[in-house]
Amino acid sequence: MAESTADLAALFDRFADEIGRAAPTYGTICRGVATEAGVLSILDGVPDPQRRPVLLLAAVHHLLLDAPDEPLADHYPSISGRPGDGDPVAAFIEFCGRRRAEIVELVSSRSTQTNDVGRATLVRIALPSTDPPARAPLGLIDLGTSAGLNLHLDRFSYRYHDEGGAEVVLGDGSPSLDCLVRGRSVSEVAPSSPVDIGLRIGIDPNPIDTSDPDQARWLQACVWADQVERLARLQVALDTVAGYRHEALILRGSGPDRLEEAVAESRAARCHPVVINTWSFTYYEGPERVRQLDMLDRLGAEGDLTWIFLEAPNETPELPWGAVDTSTSLSVLRRIDYRSGLRDETTIGIAHPHGRWLDAMDR
Numbered sequence: 001m002a003e004s005t006a007d008l009a010a011l012f013d014r015f016a017d018e019i020g021r022a023a024p025t026y027g028t029i030c031r032g033v034a035t036e037a038g039v040l041s042i043l044d045g046v047p048d049p050q051r052r053p054v055l056l057l058a059a060v061h062h063l064l065l066d067a068p069d070e071p072l073a074d075h076y077p078s079i080s081g082r083p084g085d086g087d088p089v090a091a092f093i094e095f096c097g098r099r100r101a102e103i104v105e106l107v108s109s110r111s112t113q114t115n116d117v118g119r120a121t122l123v124r125i126a127l128p129s130t131d132p133p134a135r136a137p138l139g140l141i142d143l144g145t146s147a148g149l150n151l152h153l154d155r156f157s158y159r160y161h162d163e164g165g166a167e168v169v170l171g172d173g174s175p176s177l178d179c180l181v182r183g184r185s186v187s188e189v190a191p192s193s194p195v196d197i198g199l200r201i202g203i204d205p206n207p208i209d210t211s212d213p214d215q216a217r218w219l220q221a222c223v224w225a226d227q228v229e230r231l232a233r234l235q236v237a238l239d240t241v242a243g244y245r246h247e248a249l250i251l252r253g254s255g256p257d258r259l260e261e262a263v264a265e266s267r268a269a270r271c272h273p274v275v276i277n278t279w280s281f282t283y284y285e286g287p288e289r290v291r292q293l294d295m296l297d298r299l300g301a302e303g304d305l306t307w308i309f310l311e312a313p314n315e316t317p318e319l320p321w322g323a324v325d326t327s328t329s330l331s332v333l334r335r336i337d338y339r340s341g342l343r344d345e346t347t348i349g350i351a352h353p354h355g356r357w358l359d360a361m362d363r
Ligand SMILES: C[S@@+](CC[C@H](N)C(=O)[O-])C[C@H]1O[C@@H](n2cnc3c(N)ncnc32)[C@H](O)[C@@H]1O
Pocket: 113, 114, 115, 116, 117, 119, 143, 144, 145, 146, 147, 203, 204, 205, 206, 207, 253, 254, 255, 256, 277, 278, 279, 280, 281, 283, 284, 285, 288
């Protein structure tokens, strides 16, 4: 992590290398400000895990989304609606100087947080069937739920397709999410029926309340300004979920602190508990990781339960990865079924982190 200004400058340079192709506007900005001590010092005093380029970029984006007439906004595809044109560095430095106090306030009080509904394409594949004979509706328990958008995954629509040109379309809600299935035919992998969700519980130490426009804007600001499609999809999901927010229960706290009560709620409502971690376990502290694993095994021994996770094995070696290579930084989708006291593990596949594709494994 970045302890000194030199470390931070190196972090900005490295980040520019990593994202340059996918996010040219942010790549150019990060390269340009790596040598600007005045800009980098905005992150002075920010605790280490958050002392990263993405936090500064999110804070600036947050202010710009509310001030589209700023000259810098002209360089942001998310605001101008055009691919980034011209060199944004001078405007970025000028903006950071003029609105420094507001940016410092944001980086000191917030952490970068996203909620990607694209991952619902993968979770949807992994969900247990609610067809007979299983039949019980699902009690969805999303650990690290962020804004809770994926608790409403049955309200989105899905198009799964494969390289042979076959496709499976499910539902007619919004957003419409697309996932390319590779390695197996789409008809074998895509869900074949609607899902019945009886209960929705999200757990997060820092849940985002999207009924508060400022919090919703922060969620949007954490999406990179170059990722116009992702931002548009987020907006559509926010609009869809706005009408159903009251149907989800959001519990504040760490996953293992609130999991037991969520599973108890689900069982009391005669729902089959399905616990989900998508890119959240990676943010747990070490002891919380062990606690959650022990708790799931105990809860799974006490009654039927499904646990689905989509995480990067190299960042979460504590998870039960089975035969998966734990040095990989790719996102891997796995499911653990606890049924009648027995435990069964399945690797569903290697996936795009935002659900754009799945390399399906032979289950
Ligand atoms: C990258 S976001 C992913 C959000 C969502 N799961 C998704 O896939 O879009 C990570 C989330 O994990 C949450 N988180 C961090 N530590 C956690 C913990 N100990 N227990 C539960 N959630 C945690 C963060 O607050 C954040 O909302």
